[in-house]
Amino acid sequence: MKYALMGGLATSLMLGTAVGAFAQSAEITIESWRNDDLTIWQDTILPAFMAANPDIKVTFAPTAPTQYNAALNAKLEGGTAGDLITCRPFDASLDLYNKGQLADLTGLAALDNFSDVAKSAWSTDDGSATFCVPMAAVIHGFIYNKDAFAELGLQEPETQDEFMAVLEAIKQDGTYIPMAMGTLDQWESQAMGYQNIGPMYWGGEKGRQAIIDGTAKLTDPEWVKPFEIMAQWGQYLGDGFEAQAYPDSQTLFTLGRAAIYPAGSWEITGFNNDADFELGAFRPPLPNAGDACIINDHTDIAMGLNPDSPNADAAKVFLDWMGTEEFAQLYSNALPGFFSLSNNAITLDDPLANEFISWRADCQSTIRSAAQILTRGGTPNLWSAMWTASANVINGIQTPQEAAAGLQAGLESWYAPQQN
Amino acid sequence: MAVSRARRNRVAELGAHVILLTFTVIALFPVILIVINSFKSKRAIFRDPVALPNAETFDLVGYTTVFTQGNFPLYFWNSLSVTVASLFFVLLFGAMAAFALSEYKFPFNRLTGLYLALGIMIPIRLGTIGILKLMVATGLVNTPWALILVYTAQGLPLSIFILSEFMAVVSKDLKAAGRIDGLSEYAIFFQLVLPLVRPALATVGVFTMIPIWNDLWFPLILAPSEATKTLTLGAQVFVGQFTNNWNAILAAMTLAIIPVIFLYVLFSRQLIRGLTAGAVK
Amino acid sequence: MANLKISALHKSFGPVKVLEGVDLDIASGEFLVLLGPSGCGKSTLLRIIAGLEDESAGDILLDGVSIANLPPAKRGIAMVFQTYALYPHLTVRGNMALVLKQAGYSKAEIAKRVAESARALELEDLLHRKPSELSGGQRQRVAIGRAIVRDPKVFLFDEPLSNLDAALRGQVRLEIARLHLRLTATMVYVTHDQVEAMTLADRIVVLNGGEIQQIGTPRQLYEKPQNQFVAGFIGSPAMNFLPLENIEGKTGVWPGGARQKLPESAPETHGPTILGVRPGGCDLRPANAGKLEKTALAGEVMLEEYLGDASFVHVRLDEGANVIVRQQTSNRQVPGTKVHVVLDPAALHLFDATSGQRLGA
């Protein structure tokens, strides 16, 4: 490194201004929390783009998810953030847009390739402005060890009762831990627990909207019921699950020690690499046989433009490319489990990913219940509170009713529509 | 320190060995665990974590991943240059200020000393917001200088505090002799006083170095870019990036441990001497 | 060689006055000793001459030119410290050469001067050593060598012998005396040890409480102390002091009414007076010699200090005061014996009881 010890101040100041000088053969940088995907971007996606646009050099520079917010914040404040910024859905990105830290992309040709539903996660409430190009949604469900199921003579469960029976059977047999999940990191309890099985109880989009409108409360039975189910999960998790971290759970499952893994479709890539047994997936169980099925098909990730980018033109070229079929095809197949939100018809090679996406045909979709509007600004933050509440319920620290009451009280304390 | 035979007590000594050995094992076990497992295959790590690697379980896949994926030589260089530069400024500026405070009588001498010592009590982290804004305004964000400046400011109060105690006991006659021989005040400081307080500098050096080398907060806030990432931040990112690639993580950890131990050994000879010298005189 | 003049020098540290109007005239080539108890201001005076300390008021003139505004190195002085103050990281040669380097001498000149000084002090074999490899005496010789190498106009010594053991002290003292004879340089020497002062000095300045008590040759100080402080400070064991009611017709009157014959120089009459007499000016008589009672002081032997060539007998007078008497060793005194102390009128010193100033010539 040149600027090691001497003359660093002057050098770095000069470097800072020099970057913007040459617009033509531009270099652009992508900020992202998807550090797991680093090699895929480096080896597959970016080379494809750069082959078509030799003038533009793109670097994918991810930060670990736990630090993404703090680091991105600092970089945006400091004017050192990358040209392209990976967007979290709904309120988090809206906040950045309001601060002027995401550019308005309305009118960008690429956006025509996405449905309004897809764009809604990255648009203002009135839909007048869109600030990120949607990339992918993730679908929740359960991944399981097919070999283990075959060994124990088990079938994919369809309903809640069957699901519990399967868990009980695995537990009785004793060869496998029924379900690989830990509560140490808390967020899995919410994402792969509450948001995974919940939509069919609270009625998906209808239920979510009712909370936003203030016509339903989080303490209503349909919102408490998923917690009640999760309260029973503890006995089927590995010994000491309270201290089990997210990577522990992944390892537990891929080592073949656990039979079922409450999942999001983003796990597919890693599991394909690590597991040496056959993987299967089943939908979140229906409350009762014959109920309508609703899956959590969460618009999760998009790409926005840093308004201070000195290479906005080049960055827009890249954003436009993200709307093409080529990108959708590449991305979806390189990262099976991240399902493209574009209107282009995509063919997927991965059987497990196809299994997940096939559920869209039979089921209604919804997004995570607290992602939109309900996390906008107030304290306590509903999203974070749901992490703690979900983990508490599985740990048995709180009863389902207590957990729901806590969430409702917190929401009411600042969210006007809930205050009637 | 020779102890006469009459004062030795074999049984008590044995007891002391047992207790110290226990603490040593407790202190080292986790570290050793990391190192030995970094050389094993993934299955072996989980089958028998406390076993040493053998022909069957030996695997360097973690290290190959680290060297192809993370830019560890760069992170290491960043950590080293930031730490060394910060240490240099903390010791230089700290010793200079300590010399001024202990050597010269001037108005508000005591008040200045108190002002500079205030920072021992207040963690600089509480000023993160202001520091960030300052670094943004000066364009130092994402340069090593942001970190160096912060660590220098952070290390100064303690170093001034400790060093002025040491400076006060440096022979007055020696400084007088220097003045009579025509040395400037600067020459007296650099040529006479600084060499004499070397043990104190080592002490301050060690205590300043540890938090700088291991800091996660400021690299994250002030210099998170790939080019300025420090080893600690790099290792943390690595943990995030390879969430369950245990081989890679353990190898990264091992690589992060080695340099600190090396730096410590470099300083430790002076350390105890410095610690005791201050108290004795 | 130069004369040094100090005029109306004042120094105070905040409210504490350390020197109060010191005037001194030091002749060229003179060996002047500043003597006094610790805290009397003698070291401060030396450090002010050296320029290490700023005076509060007053002036310092070297050969008639004020040097008060010059930094230490430009004053043409050299200083030898009690703690030697050798540069620990330099060899003996380096220690001696540093000042010359600073002053910009040529390499050849430096080498020549260092060699000369080293020869004079027999340091030639030690030139490559570091201070930590030298004995105490050697270190002090190096410190002196460092001073003479620059050929200063004035040498300043700050208690240079205090850190040496008794045997070495005598030896180095002699060396300093020889050095003075050889260099005939002006030297100012600070000490609290009167033996050093008496043996080395051309003139001694006795300081107390920041003021000069007396300036004079060792002989003047010993034989004609100007005040009670000087009288008590010079000489070992110290002078005995006994109070007189008054003086009438050149005769002292003891508090009990007994009479004491006084020297010729004594005033005709005087009020309350302190009578001083050195142990050698007293003698002992057996107590039963009744005819002496009117002029002698009765007392009891407390203890005898045997020194080989003489012994000092401590006597407690019936009046309550203690007196030390020098005796031939053949005249043994047993503690508890009743004795009379008789004083030699010619050996008596008289001081005013309130001002402490000497009475008579």
Added chain:
Amino acid sequence: MMPETSNVRKRPFRWHILVFLGPAAFVYTVIMILPLAETLRLSFFQVDSVTRVVTFVGLENYNQLFFNVYWVGPFTKALWNNFLFFVIHMLVQNPIGVLIAALLSMFHLPGKKLYRTAIFMPTLLSFVIVGFVWKLMLSPLWGVSKGMLSSVGLGSWFMPFLGREESALITLALISVWQFVGIPMMLIYAALLSIPEEVIEAAECDGVTGLAQFFKIKLILILPTIGIISILTFVGNFNAFDLVYTTQGPLAGPNFSTDLLGTLLYRTFYGQQTQPGDPNMGATIATMMFFIILVGVAIYLFFIQRRLTRYEM
């Protein structure tokens, strides 16, 4: 005689004092003091989340922090946890530090240096490594701690220490003790070495030996050192953040049982995942931390240190 006032001179300005003090004072003031003042200032403002308008709100943020149940709850919980964290350090770290230092200084032991280096080693490690290692050691998946407890017949004592509300904070505090015990050990060891040999020999002659010698003489003489260590521990503990953040995540689970003031500050200031950051409330919490530490240090300086006699040695 009057002193000649005409001789009072103006001393030339001593630039070197400025040169010596300047760099330290400048860096310290600009990088440390001014930003700390800025923190204080931010806590008196609020920013509208949509319009981004900045308003001066006086003490409103403090009012929120102390009287809004959703602020005061987490804050007092973090404060209490922090207090426990500190108490555990005082009760475990310092006695162990004293014990090791005493053993090292009391005997002529071969291998002394090795012990010292080994026990100091964890202090050199970063929180990332410390957090990771212990998470792994205590993880039920890896089973190292379970296996070790079993091997000494205490298998039933095993539990998911980091995952249970009642044990997580204590476990973290003990991990922190493991990491930092080297510092009190070093300082106390140095203090013990600096007790003059004559004092110890006098004690031996007076028949004060062994434990009595340690408690009645040495311990008393090193009390000021222990005082300094205590206050450093206090300041360190009330700033702790890294260990909890790396092992328990930003929400300091389970159920906020390991939330410290530092983690609360970080989470508030920067937000986490989809929770947006709130720099103004963050600054308010930071300011409160500043006062809490200042009060603690003041209590130490005015009530405790005064009673510790510093003996000339």
